[in-house]
Amino acid sequence: MISIKWEKVVIQIEEQVIKVIQNMRQDSPADKESGGMLIGSVLTDSRDTVLRDYTFPQKEDFQSRYRFIRREDSHNALLQKKWKESNRTVMYLGEWHTHPEMDPHYSQQDHKNWKKLLRESKTFSDYLVFIIGGINIYGVWVGNRENEKIELVFKGAYNK
């Protein structure tokens, strides 16, 4: 698990979330981009956010070497299922995808997409978390839904 302090909140990212990104990273030339939702909860006592679940590519999604399109319906249906199973404690908290580069940077398209998600997603968090999984390193960005400002908050290597 990693803990990230951003503004006044602490965001915890559980190991299994990083693990799924690590497993889908594009470390061989034929690997396609993958992605999905980041799902999590808020702790009642500390108000910390915990990223503890995710969705991964579904058959309706589009995957190529340099592009990933996550469709709306199948992932929202998964989110609803997870929400019910968690006793209504999980919600949409952001997005992850992979890049075929060692140290990941967001593209113009990624940035535009993240802003759209900040604007159009219906969730109870004031911010969203975006993770890009590179080959050696993954990066974590946080976007403020109020002003749509996006900043890098963490970069690190995967656990072995």
Add this chain to the structure above:
Amino acid sequence: MAEIQKQFEEFHDAIKLKRLKESKGLREKRDIITDKIKNGVKTKFEEKKKDVPSLEFIDQGSYAVDLGIVPEDKDYDIDEGVIFDLYKEDYTDSVELKTMIRDILENHTNTPPKIKNPCVTITYSLEDEPVYHVDLPVYLKSKYNNNLYLAWGKEFANKDSKYWDLADPEGLNDHIKNSFTEDAKKQFKRVVRYMKKWKDVCFNSSGNSRPPSIGITIAAVELFSHKQSYNSLSGKLKDDDLGALKDFVSKLKSKFILKWDYDLEKSFYTIEYKLPVQPYSNVFSKMSNNQMDSFYQKLCELEDALIEAEGKSDPHEACNILSPKYFGDKFPIPESKEARYEQVALSSAPSSNSAKGY
């Protein structure tokens, strides 16, 4: 990774046995016995018109090295070595002085003292339940070297089963006590106590199916390494008992050797560990191949459980794996994280379109 250092430390506080010097009651009992032995030996030697030898006592066992745990059956165990300033060459019968000590303490307790192979045992009972016992190994010196010799044997055993066995109780205490310092030493003690508790919980107490504590301790002196984890929020390193325990279990497993048993036509995982002091004997020698193999299998299960617990992010789930199955019910289980999450309405997100730019 599960954050359960707090639970490990609470568990440790619950099973830790106070040091003898902190436990007034037991210390007094020990002093009563040592005084009685001193006076009794004086009388016995005077009766025989022989020079009264001087006596020394040495604290031994888990109390002496501060590695004790509260016994499951409430039968506390004190080991107190009795060193006679006499030469083994003058005592061909190794059981003679043990018999003398037995006779001196004959009416000291309701349960009569018993001569066992390595010691004389004094049992204190309360309403017929043993509440603690004092084991008294007896040592003599030699005319020809500076070693101590343990009086081995039972009262009516034949000559071959009674002998003087080279021993170094003080060297063993020092070996254990001086193995680590500061925070590493504290974690070492905790890890040994966790292993002892695991042993009590997961092994049958009969015979030699439980690996001996001294074996675990000696192995830990060699194999233990201090583990800490970095807390990225506080920027500090803190002790990681789960990691240290897992590391020790995995190293201990690697000391087992697969051995073929020709009689049983089966292979077994076996382990040998030499005492680091005289007589350098194998500390696991009393265990049979079957028992050692079961010891190995149980270590594998423990390692799997520790790895599984480590992978859980919810301390509730992590502790649920370890308690009570592996460490007993003294290992606390915190409230479920699920119960600590806020309930929210259903959320949703539009489609997402990402692409790597050139």
